[in-house]
Amino acid sequence: MPVFGWWAIMSRKTKYVFILAILVAAIVVTWGRAGITKDDMERLRREELSSQIREALEPLEKRLGNLEKGSEDSKYPKVKFLMEKDRKRILVTGGAGFVGSHLVDRLMMDGHEVVVMDNFFTGRKRNVEHWLGHENFELLNHDVVEPLYIEVDQIYHLASPASPPHYMYNPIKTIKTNTIGTLNMLGLAKRVNGRFLLASTSEVYGDPEVHPQNEEYWGHVNPIGPRACYDEGKRVAETMSYAYAKQEHVQVRVARIFNTFGPRMHMSDGRVVSNFILQSLQDQPITVFGAGKQTRSFQYVSDLVNGLVMLMNSNISTPVNLGNPEEHSILEFATIIKNLVGCKSDIVHVKEQEDDPQRRRPDITKAMGMGWQPKVSMIEGLNRTIEYFRQELFQSSHNQKMILRPDDKLV
Numbered sequence: 001m002p003v004f005g006w007w008a009i010m011s012r013k014t015k016y017v018f019i020l021a022i023l024v025a026a027i028v029v030t031w032g033r034a035g036i037t038k039d040d041m042e043r044l045r046r047e048e049l050s051s052q053i054r055e056a057l058e059p060l061e062k063r064l065g066n067l068e069k070g071s072e073d074s075k076y077p078k079v080k081f082l083m084e085k086d087r088k089r090i091l092v093t094g095g096a097g098f099v100g101s102h103l104v105d106r107l108m109m110d111g112h113e114v115v116v117m118d119n120f121f122t123g124r125k126r127n128v129e130h131w132l133g134h135e136n137f138e139l140l141n142h143d144v145v146e147p148l149y150i151e152v153d154q155i156y157h158l159a160s161p162a163s164p165p166h167y168m169y170n171p172i173k174t175i176k177t178n179t180i181g182t183l184n185m186l187g188l189a190k191r192v193n194g195r196f197l198l199a200s201t202s203e204v205y206g207d208p209e210v211h212p213q214n215e216e217y218w219g220h221v222n223p224i225g226p227r228a229c230y231d232e233g234k235r236v237a238e239t240m241s242y243a244y245a246k247q248e249h250v251q252v253r254v255a256r257i258f259n260t261f262g263p264r265m266h267m268s269d270g271r272v273v274s275n276f277i278l279q280s281l282q283d284q285p286i287t288v289f290g291a292g293k294q295t296r297s298f299q300y301v302s303d304l305v306n307g308l309v310m311l312m313n314s315n316i317s318t319p320v321n322l323g324n325p326e327e328h329s330i331l332e333f334a335t336i337i338k339n340l341v342g343c344k345s346d347i348v349h350v351k352e353q354e355d356d357p358q359r360r361r362p363d364i365t366k367a368m369g370m371g372w373q374p375k376v377s378m379i380e381g382l383n384r385t386i387e388y389f390r391q392e393l394f395q396s397s398h399n400q401k402m403i404l405r406p407d408d409k410l411v
């Protein structure tokens with residue numbers, strides 16, 4: 001029977017009851033459904049929201065992670081990874097000094113393990129501060145005059161004051177450093193069967209009668225003059241090196257280093273480059289010792305470091321000159337720096353130094369034979385050094401210390 005037929009035979013009361021029942025059922029269903037949907041909707045909404053937050057946070061977390069990783073990486077200058085068989089353990093005496101610290105940067109970045117030994121007479125912690133805590137780096141506060149027992153493959157022996165006012169300050173200590181200190185390091189090289197490089201100097205040629213100076217020249221040195229503690233000290237250090245080579249079969253390398261300059265020279269170094277630059281930057285008189293006709297040839301520190309590393313790893317056991325043959329009189333040099341800085345300083349002549357070598361220029365034929373030659377021109381090097389001292393003067397006038405990392409653009 002069709003629904004309409006039922007409806008027709010229903011009493012009025014039954015119809016009311018029927019309609020009421022349908023209404024109640026509809027309300028119950030609708031309310032019930034509405035209640036569940038509300039909860040579900042709320043849950044869904046919450047889930048949706050948290051997934052949106054997660055989605056939004058994910059790239060941020062990733063970036064934060066990368067930043068943290070990045071800051072860990074950039075805490076130290078970038079270091080190559082070397083397999084154990086290629087990685088050497090290298091001692092650098094005087095490694096916190098001007099040349100030493102640049103050499104340390106190079107060896108560290110090449111991926112080696114580096115032990116720096118320094119007594120901090122002229123060296124400074126801040127020259128190597130950027131490596132403190134690195135797993136490949138160790139810093140020893142130790143005087144080379146005392147023996148040292150460690151295990152190393154190579155020794156770069158640079159420890160000694162190098163600037164005339166510094167080495168003349170305590171001549172006996174300079175002699176001890178270059179004699180007893182060198183003996184100690186040669187003894188260490190013998191014990192560990194390591195290779196030893198001596199940082200010798202153009203000063204072994206004294207006030208030369210041969211020009212330019214090649215390695216065959218024996219030199220012209222005053223053994224009792226004010227420079228003797230250094231030049232005779234280095235001459236005997238060379239003698240000791242070859243005695244150990246001959247008698248004990250120690251592998252030795254000898255670099256005769258000519259005048260070198262660059263960032264990280266001490267403000268009170270006292271050598272001509274830092275003196276003239278600092279005087280020019282402060283509009284003070286530029287002090288030329290004597291008439292200024294004496295000559296020097298200046299090399300930039302990064303060229304020297306390349307030469308030292310090349311020589312250490314070469315098979316040349318006889319002395320090798322490392323220097324830039326571009327030669328200038330000291331008076332010319334004063335004018336060059338004055339012009340580069342663009343200052344108002346006067347050039348003044350003060351008392352000449354006793355035993356000051358009159359001409360100095362390296363013959364670098366031998367070094368070129370091992371594939372080395374200076375790459376940084378004197379002017380380019382001077383501009384970088386002027387910038388370094390400009391920054392250092394600014395920072396020290398604000399009670400800040402100047403720290404130069406090898407990944408800074410300046411080096």
Ligand SMILES: O=c1ccn([C@@H]2O[C@H](COP(=O)(O)OP(=O)(O)O[C@H]3OC[C@@H](O)[C@H](O)[C@H]3O)[C@@H](O)[C@H]2O)c(=O)[nH]1
Binds near residue numbers: 162202258288
């Ligand atoms: O203010 C100054 C400083 C120095 N000079 C002169 O500039 C010339 C160079 O003097 P420096 O003190 O820079 O260096 P020197 O050449 O005398 O000795 C250097 O030689 C080679 C390295 O082994 C050493 O770093 C250092 O001993 C000298 O003729 C000196 O008399 C000045 O005219 N004015």
